[in-house]
Amino acid sequence: MQPNASPTSRPDRHRPAAPPLRGMAGGYDISRWPITVSPLSDELPVSWLWRVANRYGMTSAATLAALGLPQVNASVPRLETYLRRHADALTAALGTQPYAADEALSRHEALEVELERYAVDYRIGRLPAATIRFCPQCLADSGGAWLRSWRRRTPASCPTHGVQLLVRCPECGAVPFSRSIWMTAATPAWICPQLAVQQPPSRRRRNRCGYDLRQAPTSPLGALEADTLDRLSTSAEAAAAHSLEPVDVAGFGVTARDRLDAIFELIDEDLDLTQVLAPDATGRDRLLSSARLAFEVLDQPTAHAAADIADRHGLLDPNCRHTPIVTDARARRRPHNPLLAAIRLRSLEDVLSPTAQLTFRLASSMPRYPEPIPRCRAEEIRSWPGQVPLEAIPQVLWPGTLTPWIEDNDIPARSAAAMLLAKIGSTRAWSLIALDLGLPAAFATTPSALVTRMRRDGTWRALLRALEDLATNLADSPPPIDYSARRWAAAPALIEKAVQSIKTDAAPRIMVDRDRLAGLLWQTYTGGDARYHPDYGTDAPLEAWNASRTHDAQVAELVERAGEELHRLAGHPDYGPLEWRPP
Numbered sequence: 001m002q003p004n005a006s007p008t009s010r011p012d013r014h015r016p017a018a019p020p021l022r023g024m025a026g027g028y029d030i031s032r033w034p035i036t037v038s039p040l041s042d043e044l045p046v047s048w049l050w051r052v053a054n055r056y057g058m059t060s061a062a063t064l065a066a067l068g069l070p071q072v073n074a075s076v077p078r079l080e081t082y083l084r085r086h087a088d089a090l091t092a093a094l095g096t097q098p099y100a101a102d103e104a105l106s107r108h109e110a111l112e113v114e115l116e117r118y119a120v121d122y123r124i125g126r127l128p129a130a131t132i133r134f135c136p137q138c139l140a141d142s143g144g145a146w147l148r149s150w151r152r153r154t155p156a157s158c159p160t161h162g163v164q165l166l167v168r169c170p171e172c173g174a175v176p177f178s179r180s181i182w183m184t185a186a187t188p189a190w191i192c193p194q195l196a197v198q199q200p201p202s203r204r205r206r207n208r209c210g211y212d213l214r215q216a217p218t219s220p221l222g223a224l225e226a227d228t229l230d231r232l233s234t235s236a237e238a239a240a241a242h243s244l245e246p247v248d249v250a251g252f253g254v255t256a257r258d259r260l261d262a263i264f265e266l267i268d269e270d271l272d273l274t275q276v277l278a279p280d281a282t283g284r285d286r287l288l289s290s291a292r293l294a295f296e297v298l299d300q301p302t303a304h305a306a307a308d309i310a311d312r313h314g315l316l317d318p319n320c321r322h323t324p325i326v327t328d329a330r331a332r333r334r335p336h337n338p339l340l341a342a343i344r345l346r347s348l349e350d351v352l353s354p355t356a357q358l359t360f361r362l363a364s365s366m367p368r369y370p371e372p373i374p375r376c377r378a379e380e381i382r383s384w385p386g387q388v389p390l391e392a393i394p395q396v397l398w399p400g401t402l403t404p405w406i407e408d409n410d411i412p413a414r415s416a417a418a419m420l421l422a423k424i425g426s427t428r429a430w431s432l433i434a435l436d437l438g439l440p441a442a443f444a445t446t447p448s449a450l451v452t453r454m455r456r457d458g459t460w461r462a463l464l465r466a467l468e469d470l471a472t473n474l475a476d477s478p479p480p481i482d483y484s485a486r487r488w489a490a491a492p493a494l495i496e497k498a499v500q501s502i503k504t505d506a507a508p509r510i511m512v513d514r515d516r517l518a519g520l521l522w523q524t525y526t527g528g529d530a531r532y533h534p535d536y537g538t539d540a541p542l543e544a545w546n547a548s549r550t551h552d553a554q555v556a557e558l559v560e561r562a563g564e565e566l567h568r569l570a571g572h573p574d575y576g577p578l579e580w581r582p583p
Contacts (some may be wrong), residue, residue, distance in 0.1 A: 036095040040145045042106070044132070045098035046078045046177065050189045052094065054144075058181040066091050076177050077130070077316045108156065110147040110234035113256075115153060115273075122335050123504050124273060127153060133165035133175045140214040140320035144189030146176070153261045153277045155284040157229060163218040165486040167279040171211035172197055172582060175279060190214045196503045216238045228288050231295060235260045250299050250306040250368055254339045259298065262339040266294035269315055269322045298339075307347030316344045325352070329427050335372045342366045354460065358423040362469035363461075387425035388471045391484035393418050394527025398581045401470065405454065405463045411529050415439060416450040417467070421448075425473045438487045439532055473582060480576030486526045489570035492535045495522055498566040520555070521562045524579060 037055050037319040039048040046060075053063040059509040064319075065071055074522050083090065087097045104523040111128060119127050133150045150156065156165045168175055174194035185193035185208065192209040201209055238247075238256035246253035249262075258432065267273060270290040276283050293313055300306035310316040313495075321334060323344040345352075345360050345367035352362065360367050371386040397418045399408040406413045415437070423435045430444040454460040499518045521538035523529055563578040 001534060017221060021464050026146075030530055031093065031357050033094055038096050039098045040142060042147045042149055044076075044146045044151065045099070045187060046076055047144070047173075048113055049079075049083065049357075050146075050182065051144060052100065054186070054188050057186065057256050059186045069399075069579040073180050073183065073312055075180070079180075092475060096182055106149055106234045107237040108152065109155060110240040111233050114150060114236045114239050114260055114265065118261055119273070122261070122265070122337075124268060127274060127474075130279050131167055131175060132292075132528075133167050133279075134176060134213060134216075135161060135163060135165055136214050136218055137161045137163070139190045146189065147330065154232065155225070155288060157221040157226060159565075161218075162220055162226075166216055166223050167216065169209060169213065170216050171192065172209040174209065184508045218305055224292070225288050225388045228291050228295070232263070235263060249339055250343055251302045251341050252339060258337060260341050262298060262337045263294045265322050265337045265340055266297060266315055267291055269317070269320060270294075270313070297343075303343045303346040306343045310343070316340060318344070318348070325356065327353075327356050331359070331369050331427055332372050336369045338366070341424050345369075351467060351479040353421065354455070354464075356419060357464060358467075359425065359427060359472075361425050361468060363464045364472075388421055389484075390433075390436050391482045392474050392479050393437065393489070394423050394483045395439065396523075396527065397421065401465055401582060402463065405459055405466070411531070412446060413450055415443065415529070415532070417445040419443075420450070421467055423472060424467060436484065436487075438526070438528060443532075470582065477583070479580050479582070480574070480578050481527070482574040482576070483527050485573035486570075487528070489573040490522055490526050490566065492568060494569045495525075495562075497569055498562045501565050502561045517555075517558065517562070521559055522567065524564055525566060526581075 024476070033056075035055055037048070037052045039045075049060050050062065053060045056063065058066065061071060061073070067089065069086055072079060074082065081261065083098060087099060091097045091207065116127065119125070129364060130151045130153050132146060133152060133156055134146060138147070138158060138160060139145070150165060152165070157163065158165060169192045172192060172194050175193070179194065181195065184222075185191070187193060187210070192211040192213055194209050196207040196209045208351060211444070227337050237255070239260040241256070243256055244254075244545040247256055249333075250260050252261075264273065267287065267290045270293060271286055277289075293315070296308050297309045297313075297315065304569050307316060323336065323340055325344075325348065327525055328348045341360075345362060349357070349362045349367070352360070357363070358369065368386070395415060395418060396411060397406075398413045399414075402414075402417055406417055408414070418429065419433050419439075422428065422437070423430070430447060431441065434441060434444045451460060454463055495518050500515050501523060515536075519530035522533060522536055560578055569571075
């Protein structure tokens with residue numbers, strides 16, 4: 001006999017739906033934990049988690065498991081990221097979360113943030129992780145709350161009690177929160193959860209330290225150390241505000257961020273930031289001593305006085321990587337602080353070579369290094385910042401630009417001046433400058449001869465300032481002509497086609513030699529001189545131009561018409577006029 005089927009398995013029998021949960025009149029949520037532990041001001045999220053677990057008599061790991069969150073055993077930064085990701089679940093279960101809506105940076109956190117930013121910008125390497133320090137009296141007053149301002153790389157003090165923040169447990173010597181073993185401790189947050197120094201022979205059981213950190217001995221912070229820490233924090237707070245208001249330091253106007261970076265650079269040169277930011281007392285004393293030295297250098301009224309203090313203590317070494325005196329591509333490999341560069345360069349302006357004076361722009365109000373190499377492919381870089389682009393410089397400098405020092409009829413001197421202009425703020429070699437300007441390779445020695453002559457005459461300083469002013473004006477108002485593109489585009493075959501295409505019947509009284517007209521077109525179109533072109537080079541004056549001074553306007557009209565045709569044939573390398581001169 002077949003047994004009867006189960007009533008619940010019969011498809012023809014209707015199953016009543018389960019009754020919905022009924023909400024209580026008082027609005028009581030049975031999924032909410034009954035005790036709310038609110039985070040204190042400036043408290044670390046891991047500290048709040050520890051206090052919540054201790055209030056319920058559990059470990060931090062067991063608390064996360066009871067909340068339905070997957071168990072995590074990670075470092076403090078990763079655990080804080082984990083808690084932030086589950087902030088909604090924590091709020092629903094505990095009535096609060098360890099993160100405020102707007103977490104403004106305190107002056108102590110600003111120093112840490114700016115220090116990390118400096119390490120990235122100046123490529124000094126990875127800094128050691130921040131250490132969570134503590135003040136025993138604050139632990140006692142707050143019921144075991146660990147503050148965010150205690151997580152520091154730099155030395156710190158308690159602003160409430162005026163004592164040095166401790167780094168290690170006096171009993172076991174361990175750094176708090178350095179290991180995740182604290183998550184398995186069911187003790188108050190002021191009890192050291194680390195393993196004791198002496199352990200039993202058996203591996204089944206491990207003794208914890210259990211030291212009451214509220215009873216740890218402290219020492220007051222000296223007035224000199226307190227002043228140094230306060231100045232560091234104040235400088236970092238000003239830098240974090242991103243203010244562009246200039247700050248006067250050693251006679252130069254710089255931003256607050258450049259001033260803070262100069263402090264870090266001096267500390268890094270004196271010690272080594274990647275090595276000295278250790279959580280022991282020796283590193284703290286060395287760091288504060290180096291910081292006081294940095295403030296002493298930057299507190300001087302002039303660059304020469306600041307350089308004297310730096311030289312006395314072995315800082316701003318010209319052979320060091322922070323302020324090197326090199327004029328080749330090595331100057332671009334690492335970013336350099338503009339304030340320290342100006343101090344070092346200004347103090348050496350009387351002994352540097354003319355090439356260095358051009359490269360470091362010593363005629364400007366603030367000398368500087370060439371800009372560092374950007375992190376991109378070389379083919380994506382059209383011109384280096386901080387220097388005059390080669391496309392803005394003609395082969396022969398415009399007439400009248402440097403008339404007090406160079407005559408307009410001195411074509412070699414004007415070409416050498418164009419090379420000097422291209423050298424301002426640049427690490428280009430003289431041979432490369434001559435090559436790009438279309439000058440002969442042997443012309444690379446001409447600028448040195450010009451500088452030697454002017455140094456002998458005592459006019460080099462004036463010419464250097466004039467070149468600096470010209471470079472500044474060209475940066476503010478670039479010429480509408482791309483001279484570099486025109487030099488490449490003005491091939492002799494295209495120039496010949498352009499000259500052959502125009503009709504000279506409009507000027508019957510002028511005997512025009514088309515070969516000479518081609519040379520005149522080339523030097524007008526490119527801003528050069530025909531004597532430096534292998535096809536048009538001659539020592540004699542151009543006949544087409546000097547045939548009759550009364551017909552200059554008619555010759556110019558022919559060149560203008562040929563230039564329009566050359567524009568079309570060359571594919572329009574630029575849309576500027578045929579000729580241009582600086583205003």
